[in-house]
Each structure stands twice: as structure tokens, then as C-alpha cells.
Amino acid sequence: MTTTPKVLNVLLWMAQGILAATLLWAGFMKILAPQGLPFPWVKEHPLLVVLTGITDLLGGAGVVLPGLLRILPKLVVTAAYGIIALMISAIIFHISRGEASDIGFNIGMIVIALFVAWGRRRYL
DSSP states (O other), X not given: OOOOHHHHHHHHHHHHHHHHHHHHHHHHHHHHOGGGOOOHHXXXXXXXXXXXXXXXXXXXXXXXXXXXXXXXXXXXXXXXHHHHHHHHHHHHHHHHTTOGGGOHHHHHHHXXXXXXXXXXXXXX
16 A cells, blocks of 8 residues: 555654644743643753753754745654754753653654654655
8 A cells, every 4th residue: 555645745744743742831831830840850951841841842843834835845854854953952961861651752753743744855
């Protein structure tokens, strides 16, 4: 069975929506209500929380807005690569803190972002 470009486009938009919703939620939570987050590092590294919150917001917006607005849609691929870099950094951070059991989410986000980067690079 071959995937038609139309079906692939729908799957890519779904993946972009998942990335955007997750990152926008995380970014807003880190910036507006970090005390409500259940992660121990949040209280230990408040500046890192703000920095990653801003990065999350930029990644969430960047993975959908250029495609929706049709203004420099190739930036979607750049945003996907940025999300991959962010998640790799998070994995390194968690492993360095002895929290390797917490990296499953980050790996899942990498897989989704790789799919978006591959698909949008191929069809833009």
C-alpha cells in the first residue's frame, strides 16, 4: 500500500498539531504556572524553566504557523529540527540527573518531529 501525498499531508498536519499543542501547553505552563508542575527540576532551576518555556512556545508556533499562513513554510522543517534539538537536550539533562526513566516522552516527541521534518522537507 502506498501513501498518497494527500493522506501524508493529513498525517503530517496531525503530527504538527500534536507537537504544537504539547509544546504550547508546556510553554505556557512553564511561564505562567511553573509552581504547578510536578517536576523537581522546576524548583531547582527557575531560569531554565523560563528559557525552556520560551523555547517550547517558539517550537509550538513554528511547527504550524508558517504552514498555516503560507509564509515561509520551509520554516516548519527548521522548527521540527529545533524541537528535535530541544528534546535531545532534555534527554541529556534528565540522564545527567539520574532521571533516565523520564525520557520516553522526549523520545516520542523526537519521533513525531522527525516525521514532520521528513514529510515537510519532502513535499514543500
